[in-house]
Amino acid sequence: MVVAVLVVVAGYVLGTLPTAVVVGRHAGHDPLQEGSHNPGATNVYRTSGRRAGVLVLIGDLLKGALAAGLGWAVGDHLLGVAAGAAAVAGHVLPVTRLRHGGKGVATCAGMILVLFPLVGIAAALLWAVLARLTHRPSVASLAAAAGIPAGVALTGGRGAEIAIVVSLAVVVVLRHHANIARLAHGTERPVDAGQP
Numbered sequence: 001m002v003v004a005v006l007v008v009v010a011g012y013v014l015g016t017l018p019t020a021v022v023v024g025r026h027a028g029h030d031p032l033q034e035g036s037h038n039p040g041a042t043n044v045y046r047t048s049g050r051r052a053g054v055l056v057l058i059g060d061l062l063k064g065a066l067a068a069g070l071g072w073a074v075g076d077h078l079l080g081v082a083a084g085a086a087a088v089a090g091h092v093l094p095v096t097r098l099r100h101g102g103k104g105v106a107t108c109a110g111m112i113l114v115l116f117p118l119v120g121i122a123a124a125l126l127w128a129v130l131a132r133l134t135h136r137p138s139v140a141s142l143a144a145a146a147g148i149p150a151g152v153a154l155t156g157g158r159g160a161e162i163a164i165v166v167s168l169a170v171v172v173v174l175r176h177h178a179n180i181a182r183l184a185h186g187t188e189r190p191v192d193a194g195q196p
Contacts, residue, residue: 003074003075004074004075004079004082007070007071007074007075007079007082007083008071008079008082008083008086009086010067010070010083011067011068011070011071011082011083011084011085011086011087011090012086012087012089012090013090014063014066014067014087014090015063015064015067015086015087015088015089015090015091015092015094015107016090016091016094016095016096017059017063018039018094018097019039019055019056019059019060019063020038020039020040020041020043020044020056020060020102021039023044023048023052023055023056023059024039024044024047024048024052024056026052027044027048027049027052028048029044029047029048031043031044031047031048032097032100034047035047036178037100038102038103039100039101039102040056040060040102040103040105040106041053041054041056041057041060041106042137042138042191044056045191046191056106057106060091060102060105060106060107060110061106061107061109061110061113062110063087063090063091063107063110064084064087064088064091064106064107064108064109064110064111064112064114065084065110065111065113065114066087066110067083067084067086067087067111068080068081068083068084068087068110068111068114068115069114070083071083071084072114072115077115077158077161078158078160078161080111080114080115081111081115081160081161081164081165082164084108084110084111084112084114084115085111085164085167085168087107087110087111088104088107088108088111088168088171091104091107092104092171092175101175102175103141103172103175103176104168104171104172104175105141105144105145105172108145108148108168108172109123109124109127109144112148112152112165116151116152116155116157118151118155119148119151119152119155122147122151123144123147123148123151124144126140126143126144126147127140127141127143127144128140130143131191134190135190135191136183136188136189136190136191137191138176138179138180138183138188139183139188141172141176142172142173142176142179142180145168145169145172145173146169146173148165148169149162149165149166149169152165
């Protein structure tokens with residue numbers, strides 16, 4: 001039990017690493033003060049360019065993947081899910097900057113790719129297609145968040161694992177509340193049209 005708690009805490013701490021802030025500021029921009037003020041890959045892409053956005057995406061994916069992999073290696077699959085979820089929590093609600101957390105999409109995706117690879121690949125393909133068609137990552141992220149719990153359930157996820165993944169999907173959707181409002185009003189700008 002002590003080891004499990006330590007692994008979950010480590011997952012949370014890993015999730016708090018400010019990937020977007022580090023990359024953005026290295027590029028001469030502060031994502032917390034520019035664009036949508038969200039420390040995520042899309043905002044860094046808009047404010048600092050494609051390369052910076054890709055670096056943030058990879059970094060945030062790795063946070064979820066490493067936490068999930070650590071939990072699975074030290075304990076079992078369920079601990080991997082718990083540690084990955086903790087990384088998402090750390091990304092969304094970092095204790096050092098509670099008002100400046102991200103939306104959790106990439107960190108959650110990293111966790112899913114490690115623990116449920118078929119679901120992760122399917123979700124990544126869905127995200128890529130929708131993002132390309134709509135030019136709005138928010139649409140792609142919301143669709144992926146809605147589909148992942150069903151995918152986990154269909155591929156044999158345990159009850160506790162499904163519950164955790166459903167909770168993460170709800171968090172991702174709630175973190176997109178502003179995007180949802182803009183989509184409803186037709187004011188959500190495409191990713192290649194400058195700041196939101």
